[in-house]
Amino acid sequence: MKIEKICILGAGTLGSRVALQSALSGYQVSVYDIHHKALESSKKVMQGIVKQLIGNGSLSQEKANEAMHRLTFTTDPSHAVADADLINESVTEEVNVKEKVWKQFGQLAPSKTIFTTNTSFLLPSMFADISGRPEKFCALHFHDVFYSKVVDIMPHPGTDPNLISLLEVFGKTLRQVPVIVKKENHGYIFxxxxxxxxxxxxxxxxxxxxxxxxxxxxxxxxxxxxxxxxxxxxxxxxxxxxxxxxxxxxxxxxxxxxxxxxxxxxxxxxxxxxxxxxxxxxxxxxxxxxxx
Amino acid sequence: MKIEKICILGAGTLGSRVALQSALSGYQVSVYDIHHKALESSKKVMQGIVKQLIGNGSLSQEKANEAMHRLTFTTDPSHAVADADLINESVTEEVNVKEKVWKQFGQLAPSKTIFTTNTSFLLPSMFADISGRPEKFCALHFHDVFYSKVVDIMPHPGTDPNLISLLEVFGKTLRQVPVIVKKENHGYIFxxxxxxxxxxxxxxxxxxxxxxxxxxxxxxxxxxxxxxxxxxxxxxxxxxxxxxxxxxxxxxxxxxxxxxxxxxxxxxxxxxxxxxxxxxxxxxxxxxxxxx
Incomplete structure (x- = not known):
């Protein structure tokens, strides 16, 4: 399958960075948060990073403008996930919050959508079943995206093995170094x-x-x-x-x-x-x- | 007291590096080893480092020659320690070897001599008494001297507190960053x-x-x-x-x-x-x- 549209759940620091890098890499990106205010600060975070990247010569104003046009921001979950090929979830690091979100988006998302979580210390197996599609569920964990360019790919025992190589390729398109965490491990590798x-x-x-x-x-x-x-x-x-x-x-x-x-x-x-x-x-x- | 003459016990990798840096910093240095062959390879190690330092522009040939003239190599323990202000010991990391060496040099060294050990994982208190001058005994542990320029100063409970600041100053004259290990700890800090x-x-x-x-x-x-x-x-x-x-x-x-x-x-x-x-x-x- 071809990944074209990304849905980012949670517009905090990490979600904003993954969203921006996805847009810079040519993907269509919708950024979802329950708080309108969070979306507003997400835009500011992105503008700050873009300014830095332009400042140090690693991005042109033109490419930045193109990327910003690929981004949409919404508090509407159905709108956020419509036609998404991949979700990357970065909501609050609390089990019940993540459970709630995965239950909700498991029902809303199109059947093609791949589910990935950006959790820092929790495990994908904790949310795979509640999402309703454990075989399409995997951890895809970014560090800070722009300075520390590692992405951890950590399946749970029920993840479809084909998903791993697909995420590896996806990670590379975001100019990250993918590493495989073969078994679930709190804190991945680093x-x-x-x-x-x-x-x-x-x-x-x-x-x-x-x-x-x-x-x-x-x-x-x-x-x-x-x-x-x-x-x-x-x-x-x-x-x-x-x-x-x-x-x-x-x-x-x-x-x-x-x-x-x-x-x-x-x-x-x-x-x-x-x-x-x-x-x-x-x-x-x-x-x-x-x-x- | 003024430190002018250094005696290095053990002409291995670390001993050779400390000896060379001491000579480069203006000290008179005698390098002691029981094996004549170890002294010969120590000279080669030093020549290799000097060549590198000259090559990367951080040392002149003239200063290198001056330093080499400040170095003597000997298998004679009395000759090695004659008039030494400070011993830095880097012999084999075995308790009985270090005990033997400190007993021997405790008897041979002039009363002014400060005793320091470069042990990696052992503790100064293990050798302080056998040296006969526990108050003048302290760990002074170098890393690789030329790339990792940290020197650990680790007293044992019987070390004279005045010795610590003296070793701190000495470490700086060798262009190292001194750090104080306030309590004995296997493996110091790093x-x-x-x-x-x-x-x-x-x-x-x-x-x-x-x-x-x-x-x-x-x-x-x-x-x-x-x-x-x-x-x-x-x-x-x-x-x-x-x-x-x-x-x-x-x-x-x-x-x-x-x-x-x-x-x-x-x-x-x-x-x-x-x-x-x-x-x-x-x-x-x-x-x-x-x-x-």
Whole structure:
């Protein structure tokens, strides 16, 4: 089958980015959200990215205009999914919300529509049956689309195996690097490794082995990277990290979740609130003298 | 006190690098090894690095010559340590070897000499007493000196606190970024995080969640890095990774240690044997089509 029309469910940060990249890659895209306001901010997010891409020379104004014409925004579910070849769902990371959405769109979508979820830490098997078409259901998980260009393809045991290669091709048309998660795994591939390394950093901090700055320096200088684990946590959001960490039963994760909670309760969620482990917009780790 | 003369114990890869950087930074350096042959290959290692540094424009031939004149190589322990202000020990990573060396040099060294160990995973408290001067004993752990310019300063509970700031200044004179490990910790800061992330990668592989290549791609593309965990393992050496992993009691580490052992038994230790998870000198992850 040929994929031509994409329906994006949920106009948050990730949904907006997938929608924009799909439109830039030549697909017709409808963006659905229950909130009109979310659609308005989605447009602004896209305009911001387009401006950046034009600014750094990787996109022309003409191509940007063409892409924007391929996008529609709607709060009408039937309109959103009409004639869609593929749904990519990025609604709130809560089981009951995703269940509700998949039940609804399972009934509304044309029979040809492929169902994909962009969930971060949940599993496709949790929603495959309720969608009414488990064989057409698969996780298709993007990272940030424009900087980290990986897309995870993670089937559940009931996914039609042919769907995997189709999604692989689709991922490449969006200029992403597709990776196959052969078995369902919370956090796919990258997030599993990321959380392990961040957990180790958290343990070094809560056990008072080293300071935030020295832990970050160790990572940054050894790997020539622009951020260490606590800088990365600030960019992920401490609330997001806490959601994953506080569910882990081991003592080290619990201690780190406790520390994250203190920051969260003080309103320090990271970059988005202007403060987390560092203060923004000019965090210490971006300053020239950080390594001195 | 003023540090002028450095004594390097053990002329292996790391010892040679620390010795060379010390000489390049203006220190008088004696390099000691029990094997004459090790001293000869140490000279070759240094000449190779000097050639690279001159080649990439970060060192002049004149400065290189000056540095080489500050280096002496000897199999005579008394000669090596005569008038040394600081010892940095990089002998074989075995407790009884290090104990023997520290007992010997504890007796031979002038009373002014500061004792530092470059151990990777052992702790300074294991050798502080046998050296006869626990208050002057501290871990001073380099990474690869020329690319990863971090130096860990890790005291044991009996280390004189004044020694820490002295070593911090010393580390900076070697153009390294000093980080303080406030409490003894196997693997300092970076290696703790590295092994956690590599352990997570190993778990993804042994549980057959994803392929070696897809795991590496996920890391490389997300973080814009030249290697993923299995490429890094090939550069560390699978035998070195096995030494750490097989001692960890959890099932995931044991499974991964088992997998590493199979590679090791087949002579696949990584880059140094021409094959590990990838084949060298042109591993798949360095090829242009790796992400396709």
């Amino acid at each position: 997030n599993s490794m990321l959380m392990a390394f961040i957990g180790a950093a958290g343990k070094l901090l809560t056990k008072e082995v080293a300071s935030i700055e020295d832990i970050d320096k160790s990572w940054m200088v050894n790997f020539h990277m622009p951020m260490g684990p606590f800088g990365i946590l600030d960019s992920i959001g401490l609330d997001t990290a806490w959601h994953v960490t506080h569910k882990m039963p081991d003592a080290a994760s619990q201690a780190f979740a406790g520390l994250l909670k203190k920051y969260i309760d003080a309103g320090k969620l990271g970059q988005k609130t202007g403060e987390g482990f560092y203060t923004y917009p000019e965090p210490a780790y971006q300053k020239n003298n950080f390594h001195e | 290696n703790s995080m590295l092994m956690a992330f590599i352990g997570a990668a190993g778990k993804l592989l042994t549980k057959e969640v994803a392929s070696i290549e897809d795991i590496d791609k996920s890391w490389m593309v997300n973080f814009h890095m030249p290697m993923g965990p299995f490429g890094i393992l090939d550069s560390i050496g699978l035998d070195t990774a096995w030494h750490v992993t097989h001692k960890m009691p959890d099932a995931a580490s044991q499974a991964f240690a088992g997998l590493l052992k199979k590679y090791i038994d087949a002579g696949k230790l990584g880059q140094k044997t021409g094959e590990g998870f990838y084949t060298y000198p042109e591993p798949a992850y360095q090829k242009n089509n790796f992400h396709e």
